[in-house]
Amino acid sequence: xxxxxxxxxxxxxxxxxxxxxxxxxxxxxxxxxxxxxxxxxxxxxxxxxxxxxxxxxxxxxxxxxxxxxxxxxxxxxxxxxxxxxxxxxxxxxxxxxxxxxxxxxxxxxxxxxxxxxxxxxxxxxxxxxxxxxxxxxxxxxxxxxxxxxxxxxxxxxxxxxxxxxxxxxxxxxxxxxxxxxxxxxxxxxxxxxxxxxxxxxxxxxxxxxxxxxxxxxxxxxxxx
Ligand code: C5P
Numbered sequence: 001x002x003x004x005x006x007x008x009x010x011x012x013x014x015x016x017x018x019x020x021x022x023x024x025x026x027x028x029x030x031x032x033x034x035x036x037x038x039x040x041x042x043x044x045x046x047x048x049x050x051x052x053x054x055x056x057x058x059x060x061x062x063x064x065x066x067x068x069x070x071x072x073x074x075x076x077x078x079x080x081x082x083x084x085x086x087x088x089x090x091x092x093x094x095x096x097x098x099x100x101x102x103x104x105x106x107x108x109x110x111x112x113x114x115x116x117x118x119x120x121x122x123x124x125x126x127x128x129x130x131x132x133x134x135x136x137x138x139x140x141x142x143x144x145x146x147x148x149x150x151x152x153x154x155x156x157x158x159x160x161x162x163x164x165x166x167x168x169x170x171x172x173x174x175x176x177x178x179x180x181x182x183x184x185x186x187x188x189x190x191x192x193x194x195x196x197x198x199x200x201x202x203x204x205x206x207x208x209x210x211x212x213x214x215x216x217x218x219x220x221x222x223x224x
Contacts, residue, residue: 003047003098005040005098006083007049008099009036010023011079016205025210032102034065036107037049040112048090048091051102052082073086096161097162107158107198111198118193123193125160128157128158128194128196128198130157130196136153156182156197169188173188
């Protein structure tokens with residue numbers, strides 16, 4: 001089976017501050033996107049990699065990633081648009097697609113392999129999940145409306161894996177935007193299965209996450 005990875009990296013990363021696009025924020029002396037691409041390239045089963053770049057930075061990112069055999073193309077207005085642009089440029093032979101946020105730049109190889117194994121075992125859609133540690137409440141206007149039972153809640157990560165035809169059908173459905181690809185597949189009425197996630201696959205969103213990323217890289221460099 002031919003497996004491709006779509007790497008949406010077209011977000012501006014405004015919650016990180018600084019004005020530099022998130023993909024180019026440096027951790028451990030290198031841009032986040034370089035860590036992300038290196039991580040994906042380290043997965044032996046992965047073939048084509050498509051990076052969705054912020055409009056106006058396609059050439060810069062292509063130069064940055066020149067030695068990693070990736071296709072860099074422009075992303076869209078919303079994350080979902082970026083994924084759709086990536087699907088549009090996939091080679092015909094690809095039958096399984098992993099969608100992986102570039103912002104989860106330190107996701108370990110073993111996590112990709114777990115998602116791929118679930119697809120190979122017959123799943124149409126696979127998401128890595130972690131239990132929710134915090135108590136979660138629904139609020140309106142700063143007032144608590146309800147406390148949600150966290151026992152059956154899961155925080156969902158990427159890479160998310162899909163049979164290509166299912167993901168394409170999901171993205172062709174009309175409907176409001178979704179924050180992940182699995183939500184679109186759920187709208188199709190298809191089953192999404194879970195595999196255990198990884199704390200190292202956290203999404204770099206806020207400045208604190210850069211500190212955590214730095215610590216993870218330092219730990220890896222020490223061979224922990
Ligand atoms: O905004 P959010 O944190 O959900 O972004 C998740 C990933 O999607 C990031 O890697 C970001 O670069 C990417 N993204 C994108 N195109 C957009 C918005 C976000 O590729 N228009």
